[in-house]
Amino acid sequence: MPKYVYRxxxxxxxxxxxxxxxxxxxxxMTRLGLPVxxxxxxxxxxxxxxxxxxxxxxxxxxxxxxxxxxxEDTFGRRLGDFYEPLLVSVRSGAKFSxxxxxxxxxxxxxxxxxxxxxxxFSGDERFAWDSxxxxxxxxxxxxxDVDGDLFAAALDDLKAERGVRDDVELGAEDLRGLVETFKxxxxxxxxxxxxxxxxxxxxxxxxxxxxxxxxxxxxxxxxRERIPNDLGTAVNIVTMVFGNLGETSGTGVCFTRDPSxxxxxxxxxxxxxxxxxxxxxxxxxxIPLADLEQIDPSSYAELRQAMRRLETHYRDLCxxxxxxxxxxxxxLQTRVGKRTAAAAFRVATQLVDEHLIxxxxxxxxxxxxQLTKLLFPQFDAxxxxxxxxxxxxxxxxxxxxxxxxxxxxxIERTDAGADVVLVRRETSPDDLxxxxxxxGILTSRGGKTSHAAVVARGMGTCAVVGAEALDxxxxxxxxxxxxxxxxxxxxxxxxxxxxxxxxxxVPVVDSPVMTYIADGLDAGLAACPDEATAELVQAxxxxxxxxxxxxxxxxxxxxxxxxxxxxxxxxxxxxxxxxRTEHMFLGERRELIERVVLAEGDTERDAALDALLPLQxxxxxxxxxxxxxxxxxxxxxxxxxxxxxxxxxxxxxxxALARERGEVDEREVALLAAVRRMHEANPMLxxxxxxxxxxxxxxxxxxxxxxxxxxxxxxxxxGDPRPEIMVPLVGSVRELQIVxxxxxxxxxxxxxxxxxxxxxxxxxxxxxxxxxxAEEADFFxxxxxxxxxxxxxxxxxxxxxxxxxxxLANGVLTISxxxxxxxxxxxxxxxxxxxxxxxxxPTLHMGxxxxxxxxxxxxxxxxxxxxxxxxxxxxRVPVARLEAGRAAVMAGExxxx
Numbered sequence: 001m002p003k004y005v006y007r008x009x010x011x012x013x014x015x016x017x018x019x020x021x022x023x024x025x026x027x028x029m030t031r032l033g034l035p036v037x038x039x040x041x042x043x044x045x046x047x048x049x050x051x052x053x054x055x056x057x058x059x060x061x062x063x064x065x066x067x068x069x070x071x072e073d074t075f076g077r078r079l080g081d082f083y084e085p086l087l088v089s090v091r092s093g094a095k096f097s098x099x100x101x102x103x104x105x106x107x108x109x110x111x112x113x114x115x116x117x118x119x120x121f122s123g124d125e126r127f128a129w130d131s132x133x134x135x136x137x138x139x140x141x142x143x144x145d146v147d148g149d150l151f152a153a154a155l156d157d158l159k160a161e162r163g164v165r166d167d168v169e170l171g172a173e174d175l176r177g178l179v180e181t182f183k184x185x186x187x188x189x190x191x192x193x194x195x196x197x198x199x200x201x202x203x204x205x206x207x208x209x210x211x212x213x214x215x216x217x218x219x220x221x222x223x224r225e226r227i228p229n230d231l232g233t234a235v236n237i238v239t240m241v242f243g244n245l246g247e248t249s250g251t252g253v254c255f256t257r258d259p260s261x262x263x264x265x266x267x268x269x270x271x272x273x274x275x276x277x278x279x280x281x282x283x284x285x286x287i288p289l290a291d292l293e294q295i296d297p298s299s300y301a302e303l304r305q306a307m308r309r310l311e312t313h314y315r316d317l318c319x320x321x322x323x324x325x326x327x328x329x330x331x332l333q334t335r336v337g338k339r340t341a342a343a344a345f346r347v348a349t350q351l352v353d354e355h356l357i358x359x360x361x362x363x364x365x366x367x368x369x370q371l372t373k374l375l376f377p378q379f380d381a382x383x384x385x386x387x388x389x390x391x392x393x394x395x396x397x398x399x400x401x402x403x404x405x406x407x408x409x410x411i412e413r414t415d416a417g418a419d420v421v422l423v424r425r426e427t428s429p430d431d432l433x434x435x436x437x438x439x440g441i442l443t444s445r446g447g448k449t450s451h452a453a454v455v456a457r458g459m460g461t462c463a464v465v466g467a468e469a470l471d472x473x474x475x476x477x478x479x480x481x482x483x484x485x486x487x488x489x490x491x492x493x494x495x496x497x498x499x500x501x502x503x504x505x506v507p508v509v510d511s512p513v514m515t516y517i518a519d520g521l522d523a524g525l526a527a528c529p530d531e532a533t534a535e536l537v538q539a540x541x542x543x544x545x546x547x548x549x550x551x552x553x554x555x556x557x558x559x560x561x562x563x564x565x566x567x568x569x570x571x572x573x574x575x576x577x578x579x580r581t582e583h584m585f586l587g588e589r590r591e592l593i594e595r596v597v598l599a600e601g602d603t604e605r606d607a608a609l610d611a612l613l614p615l616q617x618x619x620x621x622x623x624x625x626x627x628x629x630x631x632x633x634x635x636x637x638x639x640x641x642x643x644x645x646x647x648x649x650x651x652x653x654x655x656a657l658a659r660e661r662g663e664v665d666e667r668e669v670a671l672l673a674a675v676r677r678m679h680e681a682n683p684m685l686x687x688x689x690x691x692x693x694x695x696x697x698x699x700x701x702x703x704x705x706x707x708x709x710x711x712x713x714x715x716x717x718x719g720d721p722r723p724e725i726m727v728p729l730v731g732s733v734r735e736l737q738i739v740x741x742x743x744x745x746x747x748x749x750x751x752x753x754x755x756x757x758x759x760x761x762x763x764x765x766x767x768x769x770x771x772x773x774a775e776e777a778d779f780f781x782x783x784x785x786x787x788x789x790x791x792x793x794x795x796x797x798x799x800x801x802x803x804x805x806x807x808l809a810n811g812v813l814t815i816s817x818x819x820x821x822x823x824x825x826x827x828x829x830x831x832x833x834x835x836x837x838x839x840x841x842p843t844l845h846m847g848x849x850x851x852x853x854x855x856x857x858x859x860x861x862x863x864x865x866x867x868x869x870x871x872x873x874x875x876r877v878p879v880a881r882l883e884a885g886r887a888a889v890m891a892g893e894x895x896x897x
Contacts, residue, residue, distance in 0.1 A: 004046040005063035007070070008039055013314075018043050020234030022093030025334050032313065034306055035330050038074055039088070039238035040067040042206065044095065047232030050210045061203065064237070068202075071239055080109035080198025082117040087131070087240035090205040092212060094233040097335060099455055101221045101432070102233055103142040103212040105205040106275060107135035107240060111196040115179075127245050129175035130167075134275065136182040136194055139201065143208040144190040154181050168273050202237075209235045217432050224436060226814050241330040243323040244275050248296070251275055251323045254289050254303065256311040259319070259339040259457060260393060261532065262346030266290045266304075268320075269447035275323075285466055286447040299329045310334055315356045316365070317347050338457050340396050341370035345539040359546045360889045366543060367886070368856035368879035373397070374540065375517065375875070377508035379495055381529060386503040388481050388492065389469040393499035394453035397462030398508050399440025400493045403486055405474045410434035421492055423479055425472045427452040435461065440494040442501060444470040444479075462496035512537050517571055517878050544878060547885025548572070553862065554869035555880045556631070558849060560584070562622035565632075568874035572881055575631035575722075576623070577781065577871020578849035581703060582639045584619050585612075594646075597696055598674045609702045616703060620710035624721040628714070631722045633781060633849075633871075635760070636703050636739075638689050638728040648675050684795060689729025690759075694738060704743045708752035723755055726781055730759040733772040740776050760849075762786035767829035770836030774844055780837050782830055782867070784858075785850040788817050791826050819851070821858040827865070834866050847871055856883045863887035 011019050011027030019027060023041030030036045042060065049057045068088075072078050077086040087109040092102035110118065110132045119128035137155075141148040155167070158178055164170060170178070186194045195201050212218060213233045222229060243251030254268030268289030293300040303322060306329075310318045319337030323330045339347065348362040357365070379385075379398045401419035404410045407430075413420050414437040422438040424431060426445040435441055435455060440462040443452045447466055456463035471480040478487045484503075486492070493506040516524020516537050524541075528534040556577030557568030565576060585593040592608045599605035624632055655672050658664055678687070693700035707723050714721040727739050740757045747755055757776075761767050762783030770780070789795065794817075807813045821827055830848075837844045847869040852858040854872025859880060862870055864887075872880050 001059060002043075002045050003063070004043050004057060004060045005067045006041050006043065007067060008036060008041070011041065016095045018045065018234075020044060020093035020095055020236075021097055021335055022091065022333055023234045023236050026236060026238070028313075029310070029331055029334060032309065034309070035302075035328075037239040037241050037330050037332070038071045039236060040064075040071075041093070042235040042237070044232040044234050047210045047213060047234065048230070050207070051213070051232060056203070056207055056210070064202070064206070068237070075239065079202065080111060080114045082113050084121045085109055085114040085117050087118075088202065089236075089238045089240055090202065090209060091236045091238065092209045092233045093236050094213070094227075095231055096225065096227050097338065098218060098221055098225075098227070099338075101212075101218040102215070103209050105135070105138050105142055105208070107131045108139075108201045108205055109198040109240075110135050111198065111201075113196075114198070122242075122245060124245055126172040126175060127242065129172050129179060130170075130244055131242070131275075133175050133179045133182055135201075136179060136186065139194070139205065140182065140186045140190065142212070143204050144186060144192075146186060146189040150185050150189065151182060154178065154185065206235050206237075209233065217430060220432055220436070223808060223811075223814065229811060238332065241323050241325045241328075241332075242275070243271070243325065244273050245326050247272055248326045249273060249324055250292075250295075252286070252289060252292070252321075254307060254320050254322065255337050256307045256318045256320075257343070257347055257350075259317065259337050259343055260396060262317075262339065262343035262350065263532070264350065269450075270295075285445055285468060296324060296327060299324045299327060302329045306331060312356070315351065315361075317343070340457055341373040342396060342536050344370050345374070345543060346536060349539040349542055359542075360550065363543050363547050363550075363882065363885050364889050366882070368859075368883040371540070371879050371882055372876075374511060374513040374536070375878070376511060377514075378497070378511050379493065380507045380509045383507045385493075385500075385506055388484070388501045388503050389467050391467035391469075391499045391501065392447060392453075392465050393496055394450075394465045395441075395456040395461060395463040396497040397440070398493070398495060398497075398506070399438075399462035400491065400505050400508075401439040403479065403488055403490050403492060404434065404438070405472075405477055405488055407431060407434035409488060410437050414438075421494060423470075423472060424452070424474070426450060427455070440464075440496070442467060442470070442492070442494055444468060444472050456496075462494050464494050464496060464499050464501055467501060513540055516541065518567070519570065544572075544882060547882045549885075550888050551881070551884035552888050553859070553867065553884040554847075555877055555884060556633070556847065556849075556869050556871040557874045557877055558853075558871055559623070559874060561619075562626050564874055565623050565626035568877055569626060569630070571874055571877040573630075573874065573877045574869070575633070576627055577633050577847050577853065577869060578726075579623060579632060579634045580638070581616075581619075581635060582637050584616065585637070596699060597678075598671065602697070605696075605698060609698050612702055613706055616706035617709050617713075620707055620723070621713055624710055624714050624723060625719060627722075629720040629722065631724055633724040633726050633758075633779075633847075634703075634707055635726045635728050636690075636693060636700050646671065646675060648672075648679055651675055684789065690727050690735045690739060691729065693727075694735065700739060701742060701746060704746045705750060707755070708747050708750035711752045711755065712750060724779060725755055725757045726779075727757070727759040728783070729762060729786070730773060731763045731765045733769070733776055736773060736776045758845075760786075761830075761833045763790055764829055767833035768836070770833040771840045772836075774837040774840035777837070777841075777844070779845040779847070780833065781871075782833065782846070782848040783850055784821055784826060784830070784848055784852040785818060787829060788822065788826050791829060792817060792822070794818075820855050821852045821861055823861050827861055830862075830867075831865050838866075851876075854880050856886075859883040860887045860890070863891060 008027045008030040013024050013028035016024045019041045046060050077084045079086045087107050090105045090108055115128050115132045119125040137151040140146040183194050243249045250272040251274050252268055252270035257264050258267045266289050269286035270289050270292050271286050317337045319335050321333040344366045348365040351357045352359055352362050401421040403423050404420045410420050410422055419439040421440040422434045423442045426443050441452050441456050443465045444467050450465055453465050478485055491504050493502040512524050512527040512533050515527040521541050524537045525534050554574050556575040557573035558578040559565040559568050559576050560580045592612050595608035596605055651672050655668050711721045711723055727736055730736050736759050743757050756778035758779035759777050760783040761780050846867050848862055849871040853870035854876030870880055
């Protein structure tokens with residue numbers, strides 16, 4: 001029989017699969033002897049059992065009773081008793097942090113009788129009734145599915161009636177009346193009275209937390225973060241400690257380092273006379289954590305000591321929730337804190353310098369996705385800007401967009417192609433859909449630990465919070481700033497680095513990190529406006545340099561022009577893994593390639609090929625010059641035939657109209673007949689790649705000769721060209737053999753010597769017969785875009801808009817397989833191709849080209865699969881360098897280059 005309940009004294013931080021992140025960390029803090037309120041955790045196994053049957057496991061209620069009685073005996077109080085009642089919180093806690101996505105219920109155990117006992121025990125009648133109204137409000141919304149806005153409206157009406165602004169200004173009698181109002185709302189909306197039995201409250205709250213795992217917002221968040229749906233959540237039952245017991249009590253959230261910048265110091269938010277949800281909900285503006293030193297020096301000193309101890313223990317930036325109850329500090333939660341991309345790089349190198357982690361650990365603490373965010377542009381400091389207000393910089397970046405006030409507007413305008421900024425008084429988990437599509441988030445309330453700030457940092461979305469100068473009126477769809485009124489559709493700009501909000505559009509410029517990547521360290525440092533930015537550039541440089549030193553995978557670039565090649569090399573590319581030659585036949589050269597394909601005789605075809613040869617040779621000379629000394633893999637012409645021919649419909653209409661006018665053009669008629677003859681129903685699986693090269697005489701020969709002559713010319717100029725000839729869409733070893741024989745003859749004729757001839761593995765048959773194909777190949781390059789297409793039977797040009805949205809929503813896919821490699825299906829073919837090729841030639845060089853080569857998760861797969869290099873767009877080269885290093889470290893390798 002499984003054990004469903006673990007006391008905090010029984011677990012540790014390594015049991016997140018079973019206890020969830022929150023429960024595992026509460027257990028760890030208990031083990032360290034830190035001041036954690038007594039409690040216990042209901043495991044994720046219990047949640048999974050509930051999800052499977054729709055029923056709470058029978059044994060769970062017994063285990064909860066036994067654990068609860070231990071707490072009651074420790075405190076000498078009973079749950080919901082009239083005299084000195086014990087109250088508990090019921091909180092979710094999944095393995096992976098899902099801030100605000102699931103449910104929490106505080107003050108469980110209060111009822112009409114025990115509220116009197118709590119008032120007598122605490123000596124504070126206002127506190128007791130405040131706690132009771134909070135329970136009914138949270139329980140009603142979370143457990144009984146009552147619209148939370150009804151409670152909020154009743155509270156706002158009461159404050160307006162009393163002429164007060166904040167909840168804390170309401171007295172005991174006000175709150176007593178509010179409790180009755182809330183109970184009436186529950187009765188009217190839920191069709192039942194608020195439950196008075198404490199154990200019924202507890203059992204219903206536990207079941208509600210289980211159920212919250214499958215709410216729409218939680219499922220949406222999991223899809224975005226790619227968290228598996230079958231993990232379930234743990235439930236933590238924690239003895240209530242009260243931050244709303246007057247001015248000597250309070251609640252807060254703190255970080256051991258600034259989660260926005262990474263700088264060491266005192267960072268966090270605190271509210272006197274408040275419960276924990278008040279801070280993250282952003283319903284009251286907080287005070288800085290540093291002010292606590294003046295309010296309660298003893299608790300502040302104890303908290304600072306606990307912060308240092310936790311950061312040392314976890315060896316990372318920690319996020320801590322705490323409550324002070326009449327001068328007594330309690331720690332309610334800790335976790336490795338979410339941080340911005342800039343903070344991630346700074347913190348990683350700071351911890352190295354403080355000898356808490358190694359450089360290998362440092363590169364495992366940052367990601368390619370975070371590096372990508374540092375490459376984004378920022379506002380031009382020299383541009384004219386109209387400042388609207390300054391507030392708290394919660395998540396950096398530069399965001400410009402139309403104002404929207406709710407999810408529906410955000411999604412509608414984004415679907416229409418607009419960038420949007422979501423403006424709210426404060427955000428809640430219900431706003432997640434709008435936050436996900438917004439370029440920026442702006443709130444008038446809350447601090448750095450509010451829901452908006454935490455979620456925005458996790459998503460890498462620019463955010464400014466706590467802008468008190470804003471009067472946001474969602475009902476009227478307007479926001480007032482002083483004398484100015486803005487409405488939905490007006491454009492504003494947010495600077496998430498300094499917290500400034502501007503009116504209208506603001507131009508952007510390259511970030512200093514991008515300048516460093518493109519032009520080197522000295523240029524990057526010279527572009528830094530301040531010491532903090534220079535520190536960031538240095539941190540990125542140190543981590544990238546270390547990643548380059550430990551990675552096994554080489555990093556090449558996809559580059560089709562000399563400019564692409566130059567940009568790629570400046571970003572650290574070690575060669576070109578894919579040069580697409582078909583892009584060289586567009587524009588003015590299209591007519592020549594049409595003549596090659598449609599020619600009715602050798603004379604016409606040879607004339608067109610002769611005209612193309614010097615153009616192709618010049619293309620290759622320019623690229624080889626930029627990549628001097630580095631491998632340059634040139635793919636022979638690959639695209640579907642229809643891309644080189646006039647559009648059949650357009651041509652047919654043109655001929656028909658000409659006939660109606662009596663102006664028949666025989667050349668157009670002949671062209672139409674030829675296009676019809678070559679028309680394909682499914683061109684992506686038709687006459688393309690090696691098939692086109694074998695079908696059209698002289699086409700591949702033209703390209704091979706141009707490569708050979710360009711190589712010879714570069715050598716004569718003193719260069720060191722290293723081209724590789726790659727044959728696309730090979731499915732049979734005989735196809736490659738024919739092209740290789742032709743290439744060998746041309747190279748010998750030109751006098752260029754032997755050049756590597758290899759092929760793409762982009763068809764399932766090629767992967768499964770790689771042992772045969774390797775007999776004729778000097779290298780393999782896995783074309784995972786086409787391999788994904790042919791394995792899934794997806795047309796990559798059509799499916800994303802046709803049904804991928806539904807597939808993602810229904811959990812068939814967690815991400816597009818064209819974005820991140822399908823490791824189970826397509827990945828199995830890659831592994832088979834690697835094994836087959838190396839079985840024939842143990843040292844066969846293998847890489848991957850296409851956008852999977854720049855995707856962080858896919859790079860880790862390619863490392864494990866045993867490829868030698870990845871190739872990606874020039875912009876993603878630094879990301880690939882970092883992730884290749886992370887892959888080596890996280891695989892536990894002592895990589896050597």
